[in-house]
Amino acid sequence: MEHTTRPRVTGTREDPPIATGPQATATKPSAAAEDPATELARVRREMEDLRLHLIRESQQRDELLTIVSHELRTPITVIDGFNKLLLSEQSGPLTDEQRRFLEESRKSCRRLNLFVANLLEKERLRVGESAPHLAINSLRTLLEGVATFLAPLMAESDQKLEIEVAPDAETACFDPMSIEQVLVNLIGNGFKYGRRGGTLRVECQQLGGDPAYVEVAVLDDGPGVPEEERERIFEPYVRREEHLGSGGLGLGLAICRRIMASHRGSISVGDAPGGGSRFAFSLPIAPVAS
Numbered sequence: 579m580e581h582t583t584r585p586r587v588t589g590t591r592e593d594p595p596i597a598t599g600p601q602a603t604a605t606k607p608s609a610a611a612e613d614p615a616t617e618l619a620r621v622r623r624e625m626e627d628l629r630l631h632l633i634r635e636s637q638q639r640d641e642l643l644t645i646v647s648h649e650l651r652t653p654i655t656v657i658d659g660f661n662k663l664l665l666s667e668q669s670g671p672l673t674d675e676q677r678r679f680l681e682e683s684r685k686s687c688r689r690l691n692l693f694v695a696n697l698l699e700k701e702r703l704r705v706g707e708s709a710p711h712l713a714i715n716s717l718r719t720l721l722e723g724v725a726t727f728l729a730p731l732m733a734e735s736d737q738k739l740e741i742e743v744a745p746d747a748e749t750a751c752f753d754p755m756s757i758e759q760v761l762v763n764l765i766g767n768g769f770k771y772g773r774r775g776g777t778l779r780v781e782c783q784q785l786g787g788d789p790a791y792v793e794v795a796v797l798d799d800g801p802g803v804p805e806e807e808r809e810r811i812f813e814p815y816v817r818r819e820e821h822l823g824s825g826g827l828g829l830g831l832a833i834c835r836r837i838m839a840s841h842r843g844s845i846s847v848g849d850a851p852g853g854g855s856r857f858a859f860s861l862p863i864a865p866v867a868s
């Protein structure tokens with residue numbers, strides 16, 4: 579359900595304002611005692627106070643989100659480190675059941691880590707929406723780093739990752755941290771929603787046109803996305819019916835779309851040639867004049 583808040587008209591004797599926020603301390607002369615110019619000045623002051631109050635509140639919320647996200651990251655890393663250590667059997671042999679429990683614990687750590695990364699990115703986008711660090715960077719280097727980072731997820735879902743970069747699509751103009759986030763989301767989804775034991779492909783090729791763009795496509799061999807849902811899944815908190823139980827937030831693709839907008843690029847989903855989905859995004863090869 580959508581909630582809308584009607585602006586509250588204050589300043590009449592019949593309807594005194596509820597004392598919250600910056601107005602709580604404001605002493606308000608009665609309307610009858612004010613000439614129009616004084617009243618206008620007072621309303622302007624109140625609006626400015628309210629604006630500053632809202633900015634402060636928003637900053638405090640962002641700070642809290644950052645603290646929570648960062649504070650979660652450290653203990654997750656520590657827990658996962660101990661899981662790894664126990665699994666290496668350096669501190670004694672494990673039974674099959676103990677091994678299984680620890681592997682489950684590791685999976686949860688990974689999920690939580692991705693969740694926190696998404697939260698951080700969401701917050702980063704909200705605060706600094708217009709400030710990606712755009713420069714010419716190597717797509718291949720970025721992809722190799724992401725593949726290494728996601729190797730445990732790959733092993734877990736028994737899937738292979740193939741990367742193909744055309745010679746004229748080696749570099750593009752992007753912010754590595756942001757595009758890494760896009761790739762982690764798309765490839766992570768490929769592992770999550772693709773076929774167990776299947777193959778995920780990442781293909782980079784140059785698109786024609788002026789200015790020239792590089793297209794990066796992530797293809798999986800899962801069930802694909804029905805045509806009527808292809809736009810909707812890029813909206814925040816939207817998840818397809820069949821995936822509601824799989825523990826995501828429905829934010830990953832919305833974050834990808836915002837990152838792409840900040841790069842003057844685009845992102846969409848279509849069909850992969852052999853069935854499955856093909857998520858593709860485009861990046862300018864050189865800085866685009868604004």
Ligand code: ADP
Pocket residue numbers: 763767768771772798800801802803811816817818819821825826827828829830831832855
């Ligand atoms: P999350 O994966 O956390 O739910 P996303 O925003 O990444 O959030 O994805 C939104 C929804 O789009 C998913 O819940 C899923 O239903 C659908 N989806 C995303 N990637 C794929 C894919 N590779 N194959 C099929 N469906 C997908």
